[in-house]
Amino acid sequence: xxxxxxxxxxxxxxxxxxxxxxxxxxxxxxxxxxxxxxxxxxxxxxxxxxxxxxxxxxxxxxxxxxxxxxxxxxxxxxxxxxxxxxxxxxxxxxxxxxxxxxxxxxxxxxxxxxxxxxxxxxxxxxxxxxxxxxxxxxxxxxxxxxxxxxxxxxxxxxxxxxxxxxxxxxxxxxxxxxxxxxxxxxxxxxxxxxxxxxxxxxxxxxxxxxxxxxxxxxxxxxxxxxxxxxxxxxxxxxxxxxxxxxxxxxxxxxxxxxxxxxxxxxxxxxxxxxxxxxxxxxxxxx
Ligand SMILES: Cc1ncc(C[n+]2csc(CCOP(=O)(O)OP(=O)(O)O)c2C)c(N)n1
Ligand code: SF4
Numbered sequence: 001x002x003x004x005x006x007x008x009x010x011x012x013x014x015x016x017x018x019x020x021x022x023x024x025x026x027x028x029x030x031x032x033x034x035x036x037x038x039x040x041x042x043x044x045x046x047x048x049x050x051x052x053x054x055x056x057x058x059x060x061x062x063x064x065x066x067x068x069x070x071x072x073x074x075x076x077x078x079x080x081x082x083x084x085x086x087x088x089x090x091x092x093x094x095x096x097x098x099x100x101x102x103x104x105x106x107x108x109x110x111x112x113x114x115x116x117x118x119x120x121x122x123x124x125x126x127x128x129x130x131x132x133x134x135x136x137x138x139x140x141x142x143x144x145x146x147x148x149x150x151x152x153x154x155x156x157x158x159x160x161x162x163x164x165x166x167x168x169x170x171x172x173x174x175x176x177x178x179x180x181x182x183x184x185x186x187x188x189x190x191x192x193x194x195x196x197x198x199x200x201x202x203x204x205x206x207x208x209x210x211x212x213x214x215x216x217x218x219x220x221x222x223x224x225x226x227x228x229x230x231x232x233x234x235x236x237x238x239x240x241x242x243x244x245x246x247x248x249x250x251x252x253x254x255x256x257x258x259x260x261x262x263x264x265x266x267x268x269x270x271x272x273x274x275x276x277x278x279x280x281x282x283x284x285x286x
Contacts, residue, residue: 001033001036001038002032002033002037002038002039003033004026004029004030004032004033005029006033006038006039006059007028007029007032007033007039007042007058007059007060008029008057008058008059009056009057009058009059011056011057013025013053013057014053015050015053016200016201018198018200018208019050019197019198019199019200019201020118020120020171020172020195020196020197020198020199020200020208021050021051021054021118021171021197022171023171023172023173023174023177023197024051024054024116024118024171024174024177024195024197025054025057025058026174026178027169027171027174027175027177027178027181028054028058028087028116028178028181029058030174030175030178030182031178031179031181031182031185032058032060032085032087032185034178034179034182035085035182035185035186037085037185039059039060039061040060040061041083041084041085042058042060042061042084042085042087043060043061043062043063043074043077043084043085043086043087044058044060044061044062044063044087044089045062045063045065045070045073045074045077045086045087045088045089046062046063046064046065046070046088046089046090047065047066047067047068047069047070047089047090047091047094047095047099048064048065048066048067048068048094048125049067049090049091049093049094049118049123049124049125050091050118050120050124050125050199051089051090051091051094051118051197052064052089052091052094052125054089055089061084063077067093067094067098067099068094068095068097068098068099068102069099069102070088070089070090070094070095070099070102070115071088071090071095071099071102071103071105071106071113071115072102073088074086074088074106074111074113074115075106075109075111075113078111078112078113078257079111079257079260079263079268080267080268080269081267081268081269081270082112082257082263082267082268083267085114085185086112086113086114087113087114087115087116087185088113088114088115088116089115089116089117089118090115090116090117090118091117091118091119091120091123091124091125091131092117092118092119092120092121092122092131092132092133092154093122093123093131093132095115095117095154096117096119096131096132096133096152096154096157097131097132100132100152103115103154103157103161104157104161106190107158107161107162107163107190107192108161108162109190109256110162110163110164110189110190110253110254110255110256111189111190111255111256111257112188112189112190112255112256112257113190113191114181114184114185114187114191114193115190115191115192115193116181116193116195117154117192117193117194117195118171118195118197119133119154119194119195119196119197120197120198120199120202120203120206121133121134121135121138121151121199121203121205121206122134122140122199122202122203123142124199124201124202124203127141127202128140128141128199128201128202128203129141129142129143130142130143130147132151132152133151133152133154134147134151135147135151135205135206136148136149136150136151138205140202141202153236153237154192154194155168155194155232155236155248156233156236156237158192158194158249159229159232159233159236159248159249162253163190163191163192163249164187164189164190164191164250164251164252164253165183165184165187165189165190165191165192165247165249165250166191166192166194166232166247166248166249166250167180167183167184167191167192167193167194167245167246167247167248168180168193168194168195168196168244168245168246168248169181169193169194169195169196169245170195170196170211170215170245171195171196171197171198172196172198172208172211172212173215173245176217176245176246177193177195180193180246180247181193183247187250188252188255189252189253189255190255196211196215196243196245198210198211211243214240214241214242214243215243215244215245216242216243216244216245217244217245217246218235218244218245218246218247218248219246224246226247226248226249226250227249227250227251229249232248232249235248236248
């Protein structure tokens with residue numbers, strides 16, 4: 001059985017020393033091992049951004065896609081071979097900005113995909129512009145006088161879009177994040193793991209120290225029922241002296257794959273192709 005080190009590659013991450021992406025990478029490798037998966041059973045799809053390089057650092061199948069299109073690519077892969085464990089990775093710009101339409105539709109479809117969003121509240125790869133989750137009033141390279149809009153709240157959006165597993169982790173607590181990712185993988189249906197990720201270079205507001213002081217785990221201050229949607233909304237809007245992490249909401253609903261007739265008996269990729277010669281097309285992919 002694979003352990004976390006089996007999901008390592010020989011490539012050294014190029015992220016800034018101290019970047020929250022390291023904690024996410026550690027948690028992901030551990031969660032894949034905890035889930036009893038082998039590298040060949042896993043497909044990691046990333047978008048464009050600092051986070052996007054993650055496909056090079058996890059020993060598994062990988063597809064470094066384009067900005068904002070992580071979920072369409074992940075959806076195509078899942079429908080072509082639903083036996084693969086598909087993990088989609090996105091930045092907050094990628095997932096909650098340009099890709100926000102895909103985010104909503106993937107959740108209402110309830111595909112069995114786990115989405116990890118490296119939410120550092122900045123467009124970091126492009127050197128620190130405002131992203132959809134940047135807090136109102138924050139001064140960034142693109143908004144030197146402060147952001148005017150209120151930020152997107154991915155948790156309330158996920159609740160209202162039909163996500164069946166919604167959690168929030170913190171890159172500064174890899175063991176807790178590892179558990180959330182493994183639970184998201186075990187969940188049958190769309191699982192969102194929004195990760196509070198300090199970007200030490202371009203976000204001097206939401207730092208590691210900022211989060212360390214404020215984050216708490218749901219359930220540690222008394223009973224919390226993750227099947228109670230009203231309670232989940234109340235916690236999803238909590239952002240101030242206290243910031244909740246952990247499993248926010250969970251429900252059970254048939255997946256999209258369960259209801260697609262053509263893949264019910266076998267993955268599409270295994271279905272014989274009859275009446276069309278696709279050998280020339282396949283040759284191009286060798
Ligand atoms: C269609 C398209 N629009 C814009 C860009 C430029 N671009 C590259 S990365 C990026 C933002 C990255 O921010 P985020 O998704 O939050 O990821 P991070 O770098 O913070 O991990 C942008 C706007 C692009 N590559 N493609
Ligand atoms: S710019 Fe920010 S998100 Fe990108 S590698 Fe550096 S610390 Fe990480």
